[in-house]
Amino acid sequence: MTQQGTLGIAVIGTGKMGADHVRRIDEVISGARVAAVVDIDETRAKAVADTAEGCRAFTDPAAAMDAPGVDAVLIASPGPAHEAALLSAFERDLPVLCEKPLTPDAASALRVLEAEQRLGHRRVQVGFMRRYDTEFMELKALLATGELGRPLMLHCRHRNASTHPYFTTEMLISDSVVHEMDQSRWLLEQEITTVTVLKPTPNSHAPEGLSDPQLVIFETSGGALVSVEMFATCGFGYQVQTEAVCERGTARVGDAHGMLVNRPGGWGGGIAPDFVARFAEAYDREVQAWVDATRRGEVEGPSAWDGYAAAAVCEAGLRAQKTGERTPVEMIERPAFYR
Known part of the structure; x- marks a missing residue:
């Protein structure tokens, strides 16, 4: 560690997510500093590095990991680059916070x-x-108490106002519904065993070729059902909502019950414009938890197994999306190492 125990972090990737993490570590998180940033775009890397005192810019992840003062790695580069960066970090035995996906497919x-x-x-x-x-x-805490009995179903809604020009139908599963895959596994403490994808008539406001919205259904190892409405071009804002239907009651989150204002002829509140705004505090809490655990010499939170499981479910989801058929998830048995 550097600076009397301060964790020196190399941030790999300086796009929207990476740059936001650099800001977060520099301005919000305690116990850490940005020691290095990496991007194949050298100009962008230098521009982001200039926002954090003492930060150096690199175009090669391995060189950044070998730089003086680097104790840990935060990977925020595109998914296809994650495997190489992770293996480089392992070679140096460096702790890693890796943005999803762990890697883009189950094999990697x-x-x-x-x-x-x-x-x-x-x-x-x-x-x-x-x-x-x-x-x-x-x-999660409420379900763990058993007060409402066994969870029978989860109803999830995942809505974006609009998509990037490069967004594809497949990315509805691999970039968006992947969050419900992990969330469902975590809340239910069950593995997802099958995926079905249903497609209504596409939204007339969706870009040409984008089959949006979609209804995704998971079946789990414990007999629960999960429905996910994925609507990436809803037009009005960003919403993530989940309702748990249990044996003795229900519980719902994501309704954003903040300030409600009455005005002439109407009432209401705000809707987050995107995921960065909606989950800003969650990102802060996540990175702080990782920094705190790393400084203690521990690793907590979602594991590489969780990343692998999400990749395996994604692959089943992509097959289901193409065929319209109920598709089994193919994955290895969970190793004892991750239990």
Whole structure:
């Protein structure tokens, strides 16, 4: 560690998410500093590095990891680059917070699992930030008490105002519904065993070629059902909502019951414009928890197994999306290392 125990972090990727993490570590998080940033775009890397005192810019992740003062790695680069960065971090035995996806497919995620197990200790926390959102944490705690009985169903809604020009139908599953995959596994403490994807007539306001919205249905190892409405072009804002239907009651989060204002002819409140605004506190809490655990020499939070499981469910979801059929999830048995 550097600076009397301060954790020096190399942030790999300086796009929207990476740059926001640099700001977060520099301005919000305690016990850490940004020691290095990495991007293939050298100009962008230098511009982001200039926002954090003492930060150096690199174009090569390995060089950044070897830089003086780097104790840990935060990976916020595009998914296809994650495996190489993770394996480089393992070679140096550096702790990692890796934004989702762990890797883009189950085969590469399995290679990461095997490499981490060869180290003999966990090094990876995967960035499924909903686990750090106050409302979702409250729902998880309530379900754990058993007060409402066994969860029978989850009803989820995931809505975006609009999409990027490069957004594809497949990304509805791999970039968006992947959050409900992890969230459902975490809340229910069950694995997802099958995925079905149903497609209504596309929204007339969706970009040409984007089959939006979609209804995704999970079946789980414990017999629960999960429905996910994925609507990426709803036009009015960003919403993430979940209702748990249990044997003796229900519980719902995500309604954003903030300030309600009465005006002539109407009443209401605000809707978050995007995921950065909606989950800002969750991201803060997630990164702080990772920093605190790392400084204690521990690894907590979503594991590489959770990243692998999400990748396996994504693959089933993409097959279901193409065929319209109920599709089984193919994954290995959970290793004892991750129990």
